[in-house]
Amino acid sequence: MQSLKSKKTPDCFSWMLTEKMIYPIFLPHAGCPFQCVYCNQRVVASYAHSESDILEYVESGLRDYSSQVHKSGRAGEIAFFSGTFTALPPALIESILAFVSIAVKQGIFTTVRFSTRPDCLDDDVMDLLSKYPIGTVELGVQSLSDHVLQKSGRGYSASSVYSAAKRVRDRGWKLGFQLMAGLPGDTRELFIESMRKTIEIQPDFVRIHPTLVLEGTALAESFREGIYAPLSLDEAVDWLAPAYDLATTAGISVIRMGLQSDPALEKPGVIVAGPYHPAFGYLVKCRSWRDRIDRHFASLSEISGAEMVLLVSPNQVSDVIGHRKSNLLHWKARWGVSVKVAGDAGLKAVDFLFSYKDAKTKEKAALSTRIRTVKSE
Numbered sequence: 001m002q003s004l005k006s007k008k009t010p011d012c013f014s015w016m017l018t019e020k021m022i023y024p025i026f027l028p029h030a031g032c033p034f035q036c037v038y039c040n041q042r043v044v045a046s047y048a049h050s051e052s053d054i055l056e057y058v059e060s061g062l063r064d065y066s067s068q069v070h071k072s073g074r075a076g077e078i079a080f081f082s083g084t085f086t087a088l089p090p091a092l093i094e095s096i097l098a099f100v101s102i103a104v105k106q107g108i109f110t111t112v113r114f115s116t117r118p119d120c121l122d123d124d125v126m127d128l129l130s131k132y133p134i135g136t137v138e139l140g141v142q143s144l145s146d147h148v149l150q151k152s153g154r155g156y157s158a159s160s161v162y163s164a165a166k167r168v169r170d171r172g173w174k175l176g177f178q179l180m181a182g183l184p185g186d187t188r189e190l191f192i193e194s195m196r197k198t199i200e201i202q203p204d205f206v207r208i209h210p211t212l213v214l215e216g217t218a219l220a221e222s223f224r225e226g227i228y229a230p231l232s233l234d235e236a237v238d239w240l241a242p243a244y245d246l247a248t249t250a251g252i253s254v255i256r257m258g259l260q261s262d263p264a265l266e267k268p269g270v271i272v273a274g275p276y277h278p279a280f281g282y283l284v285k286c287r288s289w290r291d292r293i294d295r296h297f298a299s300l301s302e303i304s305g306a307e308m309v310l311l312v313s314p315n316q317v318s319d320v321i322g323h324r325k326s327n328l329l330h331w332k333a334r335w336g337v338s339v340k341v342a343g344d345a346g347l348k349a350v351d352f353l354f355s356y357k358d359a360k361t362k363e364k365a366a367l368s369t370r371i372r373t374v375k376s377e
């Protein structure tokens, strides 16, 4: 039996302990009806165990987290990830949640969070869950294209996603979507359409991951046989930038893009192919800002040679400048415009304000006081 004392939380999830106060327990592939073609949670989550010792493992994890919370005084959500929580045997779900409920009543945890498949939330399990303090459900949606879902062998259609989302909403729980880009059968258009449909459903947050080819998966075999080709890093950034733009403009929080760097994931041979980058989310945010400002410049006339100050929310400055000033260099090369970026605490994350250093013409002066909200694709 592994203990969370001896197996610390994988680095790729350490942000949960600091920013969101989510205490994760990883149950790789537990409850999953089959192994999805792209998925190998055993390498991503760093360790594995059999279903038979899940309860003991969970109890051990809860005890460890309880003692952490007693010391820190920081209660948070207890979360079950890396498997299909609601497809575990009902008696096991009940045992886990009964144990968790005691800790919730004691104020150690706020609520329960778990990830599951959209086709694993039937009436029986929803009734079972409703007896316990569930707070957040993360649905592994992956795509809202039936073509992509079928080609990827997910075993459900988009209609299951709509139904599951409604069930979660009806119970008053927070709803999260996980989407993937570059699955078998996917195209940029289908992926962006999935994001548009996601926005119509209005989850509270999304995670978006480019598809990686991991060792020990069917996708790795397809890749070796030349049947499947992953996105390049540049393609993945190009697909996700407009999706990120759409989500944030619609007020949907994007809590992660790409798998965060982790020693287990980065071991030689684990990632066979695909657009992995330790700062993938940052690259996407930078591209998103580049594209936003490109669209703005395309709507203007006579901007070549201008010197502009671009004001954005302070927490956006680094993303706007780009990796190694890539966006500043891009705007200079493409539009002949010199841009300086500064923070303005009065602006929202999706707003920007331009002023011209040499505001001589009427048109430029008018633009200098105009706040433009992002226009998405």
Ligand code: SF4
Binding pocket: 029, 032, 033, 034, 035, 036, 039, 040, 041, 082, 083, 084, 117, 140
């Ligand atoms: S993608 Fe989700 S449902 Fe599929 S094997 Fe992985 S954890 Fe299980």
